[in-house]
Amino acid sequence: MRKLIWTLVIVAIVAIFGSRAWYLYQHKETGDNVVKIGLLSVLSGEFAAMGEELNNGAILAAEEINQEPSNIKIKLQIEDGKAVPKEALSAFNKLLFSKIDTAIVAGDNQILPVAPRINAEKIPTIVTAVGSIGYLEQNKDKYMFHFSPSNYYCSYIVGQYAKNDLLLNKVAILQMDSIFGKEGTKGFINGYNQQPVIIEQFQANEEPRATVLKVLDTKPDGIYITGYGPSYISAIKRLKEYGFEGVILSEPAVSNLISGFNPREIASGNIFAEAKDLKSNPVFAKFNEKYTKRFGKSPTTVSAQGYEAVYMLSKAQKQNPQQIQVGLAQIQEFDTLFGKVYFLNDGNSTFDLAIKQMQPDGTAKVVKE
Amino acid sequence: MTYVLHQLIMISIYLILVYATNLVTGLGGLMTMAQAAFYGMGAYVYALVALNMPVGFVASCGISLLVAGLVAWILSKVVLRFRGETFVLATLAFQMIVFTILDNWEGVTGGSYGLSEIPRPSLFGWEVSTVPEYVLLSVIVAALITGVFWVMLNSPFGLSVRAVRDNERAAESLRISPQKQLSRAFVISSVLASLAGCLFASYVTYIDPTSFSLTESIFILCILLVGGSGNIIGPFLGVLFMILFPEGLRFLGLPDESAANLREIVYGTILIVLMYYRPNGFKGIYSVK
Known part of the structure; x- marks a missing residue:
């Protein structure tokens, strides 16, 4: 009898998770104007505070874009990579399973293990909140774009x-x-x-x-x-x-x-x-006000990076709706909360400091x- | 689909790791905290050889297993003098030493930066470059290790290690040397953990110290305890549960802002409930003290 109960419990759990996974796999929010952005963030562990700031910035940008009368709608999907390579890889594979169009990846320990997957699956990706640009050596097909003050x-x-x-x-x-x-x-x-x-x-x-x-x-x-x-x-x-x-x-x-x-x-x-001109920038003051109103606390540099990364992807989509990667590659100069950011040929970017x-x-x- | 295949690869790698731990903990009755250290050692030695010497996958793995075996043999001379909590502390100290070396010896291990662009395996002309191919490789290796463990379980060696676990004095009276048998188990276990490390490094193509921390050792031990130690089915069930369940929680559809934390809470609660109702794990025949 006990065995039967345990078997039923396990079958029920598998059925619940399995059906949910199948539902998500089959029901992608599609349409020419829906951009599905996968955000590989850090939501638990030592760097969770940073991940929360990044997510908040990205959520705010997605909400703003979705309220605009333009055709583009953003669907943001956030996964926790825990700043551990195996977890990051698993989380990124989950994002791929959800059929994302493009991605934002944060953290050095996360971008390095997922870089080969980005190249293999040809996912245009903005990499932010990282300390090192070492991963750009793997950027052979130019699918990764570095957006983070070095x-x-x-x-x-x-x-x-x-x-x-x-x-x-x-x-x-x-x-x-x-x-x-x-x-x-x-x-x-x-x-x-x-x-x-x-x-x-x-x-x-x-x-x-x-x-x-x-x-x-x-x-x-x-x-x-x-x-x-x-x-x-x-x-x-x-x-x-x-x-x-x-x-x-x-x-x-x-x-x-x-x-x-x-x-x-x-x-x-x-x-x-x-x-x-970060703090003196009037655009930054407006962002600061909106962010504080939405999340009840002031934004940080990392929040601003998450915010701008989503805007950059939406701009890339507008420039080239069929190929976001091409759209991203066409952005040579981008006006951000950090002032003007310039993109180099290898995917790296420079800021006025x-x-x-x-x-x-x-x-x-x-x-x- | 890659997501599902990725889980299969991780299941295979952890299966090897948990069978390795089962040898020392389940059969030998000694709770080791150094599994992640040997797992990491295997990964790093494999990566360093593969990145610097074009000797191929099998030779790189061979060198890695040899190094892990040698280090484990030397270590066993020291740590196997102890039993119970002292053994746990001794292996824990070794784990900390290895982690510190991996994290700080920047010139060799890359320190916090880790090692990247580790070559994918090539076996007798077979380039294992795609995820499905890697599933095949890792499942074959895991199946082989499962077979080896099954043979070992009821072999004279397996029986003598279990005898030492149950009653060292009685085993000695049967001319079984506890030191020798436990040392063998410890070395084989470390070699198997390093094999898992080779597979992990060649699959992820990037390694850094965070993958081989004390948390990882505890996680491996948890898999064994949840599944049940001392047999062949327990570790298998443990790996399935501990790898797939947290992944399943990703599909709960929780709000993004709190999903990660809620998942950790649900996961922890389920583990507590499980250990309350099944203190020996799903299929445990030996309770680790």
């Missing part, structure tokens, strides 16, 4: 500024253990053109108190801190808490109101590189263009 380049110009303008001689580096953090360190050292006094790593899910104290022991005149998320914010908090009086050089993320982070109190004085300093009132002032 952490390497942002850090490179901050390094140059530290050396040539601030004349810092003894810089220490606090780096989050991730591709994003490592790209930042590489860029900074190359721009600074000198070895730092110390490089210390902290984990994405740790309270970096001890690491910060170790770095402060070297008595640097400047600390470059690279990373993202709660532990990164915590490291900046600790530097201020322990009375560090030197210059804090940081990431564009410092200008964001990310979870639990109030730049007015914490990041005031920090030097970082960011898109030149400037060195900024956080002010006590929470705004960022351009100190060098």
Whole structure:
């Protein structure tokens, strides 16, 4: 009897999931004007905060486009890749199963395993919120388009500024253990053109108190801190808490109101590189207002990337309704919340960046263009 | 369709991993936390050989299995001095060491960047380049390993490892050397885990340390516990459940904003309920302490 019950339970579960899968497979929302965008995001694990910001930006853009009188309608499908290669691959295969027309992929650990699938299935894809552009080496058929301010380049110009303008001689580096953090360190050292006094790593899910104290022991005149998320914010908090009086050089993320982070109190004085006219841009102010109204919190750079990625795909669809890839390749210049973005032949993009300093009132002032 | 085929490949790879763990945990009664370390070692050695030496798939796998076997043999001299919780801690420490090496030895392993563009297998002129071809390869390998495990289960070796598990003293009185038998089981288990690593690396074509973390070791162990250890059917049921169920939850049609978190909650709840009603797993004959 027990065996029979267990068998029935298993058969019922399989039948429920199977029929749902079959329904989704058969009922694709089709039509010439419906663009189905698969968003491979990170919704659980250490980088979930970033994924949520990205999704919100993309959802807002899709809602706006769908309200426009134009013919194009966006159907957004979001899957969680957990920033783990096997999960990312599985989630991307699920998106392919749902017959997406095009995709947005976020995160270094996600784009690298799915890049061969993008090429094999010929899915035009915008890659965003990544630290490294290493995947572009696999972009042989030009199906991947990089849309993310390069952490390497942002850090490179901050390094140059530290050396040539601030004349810092003894810089220490606090780096989050991730591709994003490592790209930042590489860029900074190359721009600074000198070895730092110390490089210390902290984990994405740790309270970096001890690491910060170790770095402060070297008595640097400047600390470059690279990373993202709660532990990164915590490291900046600790530097201020322990009375560090030197210059804090940081990431564009410092200008964001990310979870639990109030730049007015914490990041005031920090030097970082960011898109030149991000906050002063009136379009950004409007986006900020709409986003805050919809999600009850301020947007971040990552939200803006998700938002713009959807708009870019809809523009590509308008330019070439039959082949989004061709439409994307035709976009050489795109006016975004980050100012003008220029696309290169290999799929990479460049942004107009400037060195900024956080002010006590929470705004960022351009100190060098 | 690729999505379904992808699940079949993952089922095959995890089946090998779980049979490997079953050898030490189910038959030997020792809860190992180092499976992901050998899985990763297999993947990395395979990738490094395949990327730097044009020796072919079989030779690359061979080198990878050899390295894993050698490391496991040396490790077994140390960790098999311990039993129970101490053994768990010793293997856990090894897992942490391997993960740290993979994450930080950037010049060799690529560190957090991992290794990409790992070549797909080519077997005696057969280029395994498409997903259906890879399904065929992985299912054949998994079937072979299942066969080997089935033979091993009732072989004199399998029986002596089980005897050691049930009563070490009694086994010794029958001239069975617990150290020798457990060491053999540990080495074979590590070699099989590294084979799964080779298959994984050549299929995904990109590997990074996050795929071989402690979480992965725990996941492998969970599959075994849910399915039931010490036999051949349990691991199979465990793999089917633990791989397919979370994927099935993707089809629940939950709202995008909360789907991922809700899925994790549903998954966790079902696991708790399952372990409450089936503490030995679906088909367990030995309860891991």
